[in-house]
Amino acid sequence: xxPQAIIENINSQMRKGILEYSVLLLIKKKASYSSDIIEELKxxxxxxxxxTLYPLLSRLKNNGVLTYSWVESTQGPPRKYxxxxxxxxxxxxxxxKTWNSIEQTISHIKQ
Numbered sequence: 746x747x748p749q750a751i752i753e754n755i756n757s758q759m760r761k762g763i764l765e766y767s768v769l770l771l772i773k774k775k776a777s778y779s780s781d782i783i784e785e786l787k788x789x790x791x792x793x794x795x796x797t798l799y800p801l802l803s804r805l806k807n808n809g810v811l812t813y814s815w816v817e818s819t820q821g822p823p824r825k826y827x828x829x830x831x832x833x834x835x836x837x838x839x840x841x842k843t844w845n846s847i848e849q850t851i852s853h854i855k856q
Contacts, residue, residue, distance in 0.1 A: 760791055765801060766844060767791055769829065769837045772811065776826040802827060810836055 764786075771777055771785050779798055786793045805811045810833040815823040829837065 764791065764793065764797075765805070766837075766840045768798070768801060768805075769810070769833065769840065772827050773829055773834075773837060776814070776828045778816075778824045778826050782827075805833070809833075 767786060767789070768782060771782055777785075779795065779802060782802075783793055783795060783798055786798075802811065806813065806827070809830055811827045812830050813825045813827045816826050818824045
């Protein structure tokens with residue numbers, strides 16, 4: 746029998762591998778506030794805590810993939826909304842190609 750810790754580790758690694766792609770897909774749909782991103786990822790059962798998302802958003806911003814703007818909020822301080830940059834659009838297009846290739850590979854193997 747496979748220990749539960751091994752199964753959980755494998756599942757965690759697979760989810761981490763698609764997290765960046767998923768975040769960029771969400772931000773492409775519309776400029777997004779970090780809490781909105783977390784909510785959408787939870788709905789998709791790609792559970793993420795803020796401590797995981799903030800470093801990812803910072804890294805993507807520092808790499809020129811994302812930019813942000815401050816938007817006033819009626820419920821407190823201004824909120825930082827993230828958008829894709831032109832380089833972010835290009836990266837997402839490359840990630841789409843990779844995802845499609847992986848999806849085809851797995852579908853072929855599963856047949």
